[in-house]
Amino acid sequence: MAEAKTQPTDEDPAGFLDRIEDPQRRADSHAVLAMMRQASGAPAVMWGPAIVGFGRYRLTYANGRTGDWPIIGFSPRKNDLTLYLSSDYEGHAGLMARLGKHKASKACLYLKRLADVDLTVLETLIRRSVETMAPRRVDR
Numbered sequence: 001m002a003e004a005k006t007q008p009t010d011e012d013p014a015g016f017l018d019r020i021e022d023p024q025r026r027a028d029s030h031a032v033l034a035m036m037r038q039a040s041g042a043p044a045v046m047w048g049p050a051i052v053g054f055g056r057y058r059l060t061y062a063n064g065r066t067g068d069w070p071i072i073g074f075s076p077r078k079n080d081l082t083l084y085l086s087s088d089y090e091g092h093a094g095l096m097a098r099l100g101k102h103k104a105s106k107a108c109l110y111l112k113r114l115a116d117v118d119l120t121v122l123e124t125l126i127r128r129s130v131e132t133m134a135p136r137r138v139d140r
Contacts, residue, residue, distance in 0.1 A: 006048040006069075013044035013052045020076050028114045029076040032083065036072050039127045042139060051075045051084070055130070056139040071133040072126060080110040085129040095125050 017033060020026035033044055033052060040054035047053045053070025060066050073084040084107055096104060100117035103110040109125070111117060 006051065008053070008068075009046045009048065011046040011049075013046050016046060016050075016052070017076065024113055025076050025081065028081055028111075029074070031114055032074050032081065035123055035126050036074065039123070039130045040072055042071075045070070047073065050077070053084075055133070055137055057133055057136040058138050068138070071137055072129050080112060081114075083109040083111070083126075085109055085125060086132040087129075089128055089132045092125075092128070095121055095128070099125070 013033065014030075017026060017029045020029060029052075036052075036054045037044060042055040044052050044054060047070055051070070051073050052075070053073035055071035056068050057071050058066055059069050070084065072086075075082045075084075080103070087104075087106060096102075098118060099121045101112065102117060114122070
């Protein structure tokens, strides 16, 4: 069975973020790095060429194969800062309603810039995601 395409790498996440051309996206990315490191208690690890992840859990794909994935993470994409967070907890919808300007899908939160959102609410979303994923962690 083939391995998952996105795997942890040895690249330095801070170095990756330092190469972001847009100064606002670079500053926002470093701020999210600090929030996620604090909430997860895990070091930042590059997953593939563009995802900064924290912690690790084992997941089973629809085709039955398994692989590891970060418990939380983000990617500073060109159009959005994409955060990978769990939404599977009570109170998530209320927090999202208070967050500010954003887009979302089931597991992704898309932000143009941190100035558009309430940082206290964002930190709570990150922390609650970590707490939700804690029982599934395999990196401790």
